[in-house]
Amino acid sequence: MPVKDKALELRPLFAQLGLLGHTDGSVMFSLGQTAVICGVYGPAEVKPHKERLEGATVEISLRPPSGPTGLQEKAKEAVLKGLVESSILGSLHPRTSVFVSLQPLDMDGGELAAAVNATCLALMDCSISMRCLFASVEVTRTEDGIILLDPSQKQATKAVAKATFVFESVNQDVLASHLEGRWSEKAFQAGLQAALDGSKAIFQFYRETVKRKFSKELMMK
Amino acid sequence: MPAEMELDPDNVSAKSSPSARVVIPGDPVPEIPPSDVVILGPGLRREGPHAIVTRPGVLRHKPLPSSAEKLAPKAIYWVDTHAKRYVAARGEHVIGVILAKAGDTFRVDIGTSEPASLSFMAFEGATKKNRPNALPGDVVYAKLLVASRDMEPELVCVDAYGKKAGMGVLSGGGFVFTTPLHVIRKLLSPDCVLLKTLGDSIPFEIAVGMNGRIWVRCKSVKETISLANAISVAEYMNNDEIKAMSAKLVNALAGF
Numbered sequence: 001m002p003v004k005d006k007a008l009e010l011r012p013l014f015a016q017l018g019l020l021g022h023t024d025g026s027v028m029f030s031l032g033q034t035a036v037i038c039g040v041y042g043p044a045e046v047k048p049h050k051e052r053l054e055g056a057t058v059e060i061s062l063r064p065p066s067g068p069t070g071l072q073e074k075a076k077e078a079v080l081k082g083l084v085e086s087s088i089l090g091s092l093h094p095r096t097s098v099f100v101s102l103q104p105l106d107m108d109g110g111e112l113a114a115a116v117n118a119t120c121l122a123l124m125d126c127s128i129s130m131r132c133l134f135a136s137v138e139v140t141r142t143e144d145g146i147i148l149l150d151p152s153q154k155q156a157t158k159a160v161a162k163a164t165f166v167f168e169s170v171n172q173d174v175l176a177s178h179l180e181g182r183w184s185e186k187a188f189q190a191g192l193q194a195a196l197d198g199s200k201a202i203f204q205f206y207r208e209t210v211k212r213k214f215s216k217e218l219m220m221k
Numbered sequence: 222m223p224a225e226m227e228l229d230p231d232n233v234s235a236k237s238s239p240s241a242r243v244v245i246p247g248d249p250v251p252e253i254p255p256s257d258v259v260i261l262g263p264g265l266r267r268e269g270p271h272a273i274v275t276r277p278g279v280l281r282h283k284p285l286p287s288s289a290e291k292l293a294p295k296a297i298y299w300v301d302t303h304a305k306r307y308v309a310a311r312g313e314h315v316i317g318v319i320l321a322k323a324g325d326t327f328r329v330d331i332g333t334s335e336p337a338s339l340s341f342m343a344f345e346g347a348t349k350k351n352r353p354n355a356l357p358g359d360v361v362y363a364k365l366l367v368a369s370r371d372m373e374p375e376l377v378c379v380d381a382y383g384k385k386a387g388m389g390v391l392s393g394g395g396f397v398f399t400t401p402l403h404v405i406r407k408l409l410s411p412d413c414v415l416l417k418t419l420g421d422s423i424p425f426e427i428a429v430g431m432n433g434r435i436w437v438r439c440k441s442v443k444e445t446i447s448l449a450n451a452i453s454v455a456e457y458m459n460n461d462e463i464k465a466m467s468a469k470l471v472n473a474l475a476g477f
Contacts, residue, residue: 045335124246133246133247168247217301218243
């Protein structure tokens with residue numbers, strides 16, 4: 001499998017925590033030119049008909065940068081809901097709701113991955129108890145089998161297949177995957193490995209972001 | 222000052238330990254040997270024999286005095302985290318806003334996921350006939366008697382002796398504002414000099430709720446506002462910076 005070294009690098013990552021005043025946790029996250037703002041409320045009041053006695057109710061709202069919410073957004077919301085439910089310790093807060101609101105600002109490839117990573121950072125900023133963190137990366141494959149990690153929209157124009165993987169931080173297991181186009185087993189394994197390597201950089205980025213947030217605290221005492 | 226100093230593990234002066242470091246959820250804590258008896262505070266949980274971090278923040282620990290008992294815990298470990306949303310904990314003092322009267326109780330908003338209940342009888346000197354004269358919209362300083370994740374939180378405005386002990390309706394003007402929860406913990410920590418320094422020069426009354434709400438009252442509105450601002454900006458200051466800031470504030474208020 002011809003894999004170019006440079007093709008396996010992530011675009012620059014950026015995160016600013018706590019930029020929204022009214023939310024319990026918030027972040028502006030960008031992956032190259034793809035940017036998304038995420039706000040989290042929780043554990044907050046829950047509507048009676050959505051109340052669960054065994055754990056927190058997770059609600060996701062993802063809006064497109066412009067225009068009405070479509071099926072694509074609904075599909076992404078469903079993926080995100082599953083991810084949040086499986087990574088937070090919802091049983092610690094029964095009969096409450098965890099509401100995640102996402103607003104993509106710029107779309108330049110890897111929208112789902114950016115939304116997933118923003119959600120994880122916002123949940124951490126909110127300080128909700130979590131079992132593990134999660135990170136997502138998009139990979140694409142061109143006709144001649146070249147795997148591209150985290151391509152921009154322009155770089156992905158030649159792609160014939162696209163995949164987004166989500167990994168968890170403890171055992172590096174796959175939490176979710178979303179495939180488009182045809183993937184042979186060999187190409188799939190190469191893509192999965194590239195995404196796994198990319199996710200490690202994202203987990204390292206999470207750690208640095210949190211370290212920056214608490215740097216003052218560490219110095220003070 | 223009617224403010225009660227809370228004595229929970231977060232506030233007991235956490236002397237810096239060389240192991241204090243930033244952790245993120247899912248991190249193992251190798252400092253805690255699986256065989257040791259320790260107390261795991263907020264932000265940590267056991268998974269099999271190992272301790273795992275569940276909330277991002279600074280990992281802290283405090284050794285406990287050794288005891289003859291074999292199963293006595295050796296240390297407390299917890300994660301100092303930044304949060305804005307309050308989760309009720311038993312025995313903590315909070316500031317709430319009365320939402321409504323419901324039968325023999327008040328419904329009080331304390332910033333948790335559901336309103337707390339406060340019985341008419343939980344005030345000093347209250348009887349079935351002599352009801353407290355609190356109205357919706359009033360601010361109360363109260364203590365959490367019941368706080369369980371499966372039940373509605375319950376407040377009282379009396380201590381174990383039936384005395385008000387600084388609690389009750391906060392009247393006579395004053396100003397309520399909210400801060401993140403770690404600011405409250407910092408303010409109530411015995412190490413923090415903020416309230417002491419400000420109190421040396423400005424007379425004021427303050428009630429600090431663990432739910433992130435602070436009620437403060439001075440002689441004039443101007444002083445009240447400056448005091449509220451001083452508390453809000455002290456979040457990332459150390460004791461020396463707080464002293465400098467307080468001196469500047471007192472000078473400004475005196476018109477220098």
